[in-house]
Amino acid sequence: MYIILGKTKTNKLKILNDPIYGLVSIPNSLIFDIIEHRYFQRLRRISQMGMTNLVYPGANHTRFHHAIGCMHLMQKAVQALRSKHIDISEEEETALCIAILLHDMGHGAFSHALEHSIVDGIAHEEISLLFMKKLNEEFDGALSLAIEIFEGNYSRKFFHQLISSQLDIDRLDYLKRDSFYTGVVEGNISSDRLIAMMNVRDNELVIEEKGIYSVENFLIARRLMYWQVYLHKTSLSAETLLVRILQRAKSLAKDGVKIPGNDTLQYFLSNSIDKEKFTDETLEKFSMLDDYDVLSAIKSWCNHEDYVLSRLSKMIIHRKLxxxxxxxxxxxxxxxxxxxxxxxxxxxxxxxxxxxxxxxxxxxxxTYSKKYPIKILTKKGKVKDIVKASDHLNLRTLSKxxxxxxxxxxxxxxxx
The missing domain is CATH 1.20.1250.30 (Growth Hormone; Chain: A;)
Incomplete structure (x- = not known):
C-alpha cells in the first residue's frame, strides 16, 4: 500500500519472485485483481502434482506457482512474436495472459484425482471455463476476449495454440517447473529458447528451423517426465489409492453412513455431480474445496468404523501404499x-x-500426436511437421x- 494525497491506494503493479524465472511482473491492474480473487487464490491450496511428493519429496509446488509461471512465459512469447513483426495489441496481450493464467482454475483437490472420484464426466478444462465465465460477470465483461481465445473461437488461431497445443505455454512451464521441484533433470527444457524460436505462418504457430533441436529435446523430456515422474509406479499407486478412498467415502455416504468432513466435502460426497448437475451452487462449493479439506477428512477416516475406508485411509496417511x-x-x-x-x-x-x-x-x-503437429518453418519458408523435418528417428516412435x-x-x- 502507498499514500497519495492522504488517500490509501493499492499498488497493483506488483513484482513476484519465482524460483524458476526470477522476477515476474504483474502487467496491469485487471490481472492483479484477478489474481487477488478468491477463486484464483484457491490455487495456492491445490498441489500441482497430486500425490507425487510421496515419491519426490520436493514436489510440493501448487497450481498457483504454475499459473503465475505461465503468465510470465506468455508475456515473453508476446514480446518474441512482436519482435518478428507479428502485430499483437495490448488488449490481445492482456487476454492471452488472462487465458493462460486461468487455464487450470478447474482443477480440484490433488489436481486430477477429483476428476475420477468426487465429480464425474466433467473435465477440469470445462470447470475452468465455468470459472472464467463467472469471473467475466464480476468484471463486467473484461474477460470476454480471453474466453474467446480459450475456447478457440478467436480468428487468430495461433492465440489458442499458445494456450493449448503440443507446444503450448502450459507445457513449457510445467515441464521445467516439475523438473525443478522433483529434481529430475531430464525434464529441464529450454523454455526461453523455444519461445525465442516461435513465429507465425498462415495464422498458425510455428517454430523456426534453427530451434528444431530444442523441440526434439522438449519431446524427449516430456516422454521421460511422464514415465519417470507423472506415471511413476509409486505415484500411480498413491493416486489410485486416493481415488479409491474418495469413491469408498462417496459410496458410504450414499448409503446413509455418516462420513466426517466439512460442509464443502460433504456436499460432493452426498451428491452425484456430473456435467448437467454442475450448477452455480456447485461451482461455488467447488471453489471452496482444496487439498486441505480432503487430507484432513482422510486423517479422520483412519478411525472410521468402516473397515475398508479406515484401512485405505491409514495406508495413504502413513505412506503404506x-x-x-x-x-x-x-x-x-x-x-x-x-x-x-x-x-x-x-x-x-x-x-x-x-x-x-x-x-x-x-x-x-x-508423447507426440500427428493429429495436431508441431510445425517447423524451414529456412526456405516451407512449413513441415517436426516428424518430417527432424532426422531424429525416435520421433516416429514417440508418436505411437x-x-x-x-x-x-x-x-x-x-x-x-
Missing amino acids: LRIELREKEFTQKFEDKLKNKLVQKLGVKQEYVDDFIIFDKVSNQ PVVKYFCCYPKNFEVN
Missing part, C-alpha cells in the same frame, strides 16, 4: 483369482472386502501410444 505391478499386456483371470486367494488366506481379509484392496486399471501416454496395465494390491505379501 499398495504394491503396484505394471505390464504391457492385460492381467489374466488366473492371475486375479490367485491374487484374491492370497489376500484372503495370508492377510485374513474377508471375502466381501477383497475387491476393495485389489485394483486393476491401465495408463496410456502418447504406449499403454501399460497395472494392478495394485497390499504389499505385505508377494505374488509369484
Whole structure:
C-alpha cells in the first residue's frame, strides 16, 4: 500500500519472485485483481502434482506457482512474436495472459484425482471455463476476449495454440517447473529458447528451423517426465489409492453412513455431480474445496468404523501404499483369482472386502500426436511437421501410444 494525497491506494503493479524465472511482473491492474480473487487464490491450496511428493519429496509446488509461471512465459512469447513483426495489441496481450493464467482454475483437490472420484464426466478444462465465465460477470465483461481465445473461437488461431497445443505455454512451464521441484533433470527444457524460436505462418504457430533441436529435446523430456515422474509406479499407486478412498467415502455416504468432513466435502460426497448437475451452487462449493479439506477428512477416516475406508485411509496417511505391478499386456483371470486367494488366506481379509484392496486399471501416454503437429518453418519458408523435418528417428516412435496395465494390491505379501 502507498499514500497519495492522504488517500490509501493499492499498488497493483506488483513484482513476484519465482524460483524458476526470477522476477515476474504483474502487467496491469485487471490481472492483479484477478489474481487477488478468491477463486484464483484457491490455487495456492491445490498441489500441482497430486500425490507425487510421496515419491519426490520436493514436489510440493501448487497450481498457483504454475499459473503465475505461465503468465510470465506468455508475456515473453508476446514480446518474441512482436519482435518478428507479428502485430499483437495490448488488449490481445492482456487476454492471452488472462487465458493462460486461468487455464487450470478447474482443477480440484490433488489436481486430477477429483476428476475420477468426487465429480464425474466433467473435465477440469470445462470447470475452468465455468470459472472464467463467472469471473467475466464480476468484471463486467473484461474477460470476454480471453474466453474467446480459450475456447478457440478467436480468428487468430495461433492465440489458442499458445494456450493449448503440443507446444503450448502450459507445457513449457510445467515441464521445467516439475523438473525443478522433483529434481529430475531430464525434464529441464529450454523454455526461453523455444519461445525465442516461435513465429507465425498462415495464422498458425510455428517454430523456426534453427530451434528444431530444442523441440526434439522438449519431446524427449516430456516422454521421460511422464514415465519417470507423472506415471511413476509409486505415484500411480498413491493416486489410485486416493481415488479409491474418495469413491469408498462417496459410496458410504450414499448409503446413509455418516462420513466426517466439512460442509464443502460433504456436499460432493452426498451428491452425484456430473456435467448437467454442475450448477452455480456447485461451482461455488467447488471453489471452496482444496487439498486441505480432503487430507484432513482422510486423517479422520483412519478411525472410521468402516473397515475398508479406515484401512485405505491409514495406508495413504502413513505412506503404506499398495504394491503396484505394471505390464504391457492385460492381467489374466488366473492371475486375479490367485491374487484374491492370497489376500484372503495370508492377510485374513474377508471375502466381501477383497475387491476393495485389489485394483486393476491401465495408463496410456502418447508423447507426440500427428493429429495436431508441431510445425517447423524451414529456412526456405516451407512449413513441415517436426516428424518430417527432424532426422531424429525416435520421433516416429514417440508418436505411437504406449499403454501399460497395472494392478495394485497390499504389499505385505508377494505374488509369484
